[in-house]
Amino acid sequence: MVRRRQLYEGKAKILFEGPTPGLLVQYFKDDATAGNGTKKGVIAGKGVLNNRISEYLMTGIEELGIPTHFVKTLNMREQLVKEVEIIPLEVVVRNIAAGSLAKRFGLEEGTRLPRPLLEYYYKNDDLNDPLVSEEHILAFEWATSDELNDIYTYALRINDFLSGVFRGSGVLLVDFKLEFGRHYEEDEKRVILADEISPDNCRLWDMKTSEKLDKDRFRRDLGQVEQAYQEVAKRLGVLPEFGASDGTDTNRSENIS
Incomplete structure (x- = not known):
């Protein structure tokens, strides 16, 4: 286990210094906000699901020849990313x-x-x-x-x-x-x-029902927010095999060499 310095905390993610200059560790939180922070809550397992979904989509975008900051996934809640301005x-x-x-x-x-x-x-x-x-x-x-x-x-x-x-x-x-x-x-x-x-x-x-499968369920108090995120991950084929909550410590980063 390697403890690293926190550089920034946003509404949905935390950035830690990485193993070498030019690299950062991006941690996905379960926190949810709407209206520029006027509404706050927690969507259980959101960080794990967003980590998997974003990894999958960023990888596909990179394969198109469009450069991204994504380097690799470290664990269920963390990614190694390039530092950018x-x-x-x-x-x-x-x-x-x-x-x-x-x-x-x-x-x-x-x-x-x-x-x-x-x-x-x-x-x-x-x-x-x-x-x-x-x-x-x-x-x-x-x-x-x-x-x-x-x-x-x-x-x-x-x-x-x-x-x-x-x-x-x-x-x-x-x-x-x-x-x-x-x-x-x-x-x-x-x-x-x-x-x-x-x-x-x-x-x-x-596509068939127009049911919302995104954070609008949180913004508009529609309920079943966690289920909507899980459904997106399931349809993309990236739903974690052992659930959406892993208890990863927000102050640690592992396997980032």
């Missing part, structure tokens, strides 16, 4: 009207959009993550024009990949959020996918 943008890809988009434009939830819609939000909880344009991003130098081009291209390719994966599991990918970071290696800097991909940041509906 997070670009302060939440990139939302929408295929079907739901959530804030439906409210803003008076659309009925479930309305299929004529084409995938990309939206950018400034990543700042104190400002409630405001919707921003490319002009804002460039003017405030949150990202360069080249970085935005990479983000746009990657986001659409990831959408195609995820839509196909979930469709094969009988699930509609309604929308999802991505985060990107700058990865520095020697003299090279490039944009890579960071954070996670899971029911925490994807809206997922059953």
Whole structure:
């Protein structure tokens, strides 16, 4: 067992220093929040399930030739990831009207959009993550024009990949959020996918019944939240064999050499 220094704690994950410079250990918590932290709770086993789901999807994205921060899974709740400088943008890809988009434009939830819609939000909880344009991003130098081009291209390719994966599991990918970071290696800097991909940041509906299989069940007090996350993992073929809770200590990281 090796105890490592905690570097950052967010709403759903904790980052610890890794075994070597440039690598971090990402720990998945069971904590759940909504409304930028105004609603808080715990979804039992969520961290274990999100770890497995994100590993599976990140690996597939990497195989497409899109660089990610994922290196390998360490245990049921932890991953080894590359250290990145997070670009302060939440990139939302929408295929079907739901959530804030439906409210803003008076659309009925479930309305299929004529084409995938990309939206950018400034990543700042104190400002409630405001919707921003490319002009804002460039003017405030949150990202360069080249970085935005990479983000746009990657986001659409990831959408195609995820839509196909979930469709094969009988699930509609309604929308999802991505985060990107700058990865520095020697003299090279490039944009890579960071954070996670899971029911925490994807809206997922059953194709036949439109039943919600994501964190909207927590946001909207629909119940059976744990079961929805388990169902997604089951359909993707990554449901842990011995349950979704393992009692991993949040202050330790093992087998990370």
